[in-house]
Amino acid sequence: MGGCNSAGVKIYVSGPVSDATTVQEVQNAVVAAGHELTLDWSADVAFAQDYASQAERSARMAQEELAAVLEADAVLVVASEHDGRGMFVELGAALTRASRGELDHVVLLGEIHHESVFYFHPLVQRVPAVEDWLAQFP
Structure with missing residues (x-):
């Protein structure tokens, strides 16, 4: 498996649907740094309040998002x-x-407001902002 020392690292950005704006800001920083997104789910979140009313679309989104996590570096x-x-x-x-x-x-960006035990898993790197993480790579 390759590291993040070369351009073109494939990155998936996760976050709350209700904070899609911040997710988009992180994605913009990732792309500006020369990396690529495995998926931009944040562009169309209008149906996020009622997944059941669009079950087929919701199922497709779930598959795409999981596949994007599995593809990401x-x-x-x-x-x-x-x-x-x-x-x-x-x-x-x-x-x-x-x-x-x-x-x-596996990187957690920003200040923790809603704690999860998994945020403190030893394999999770916690950084204040995406720029702090991106600065680790030439």
């Missing part, structure tokens, strides 16, 4: 003042990969 999770649900599934998938030696970078 790094998974960045936005800690937010907003609550999240799906982001914890994505964090769990990333930690599973990391515990198997398949993923080197």
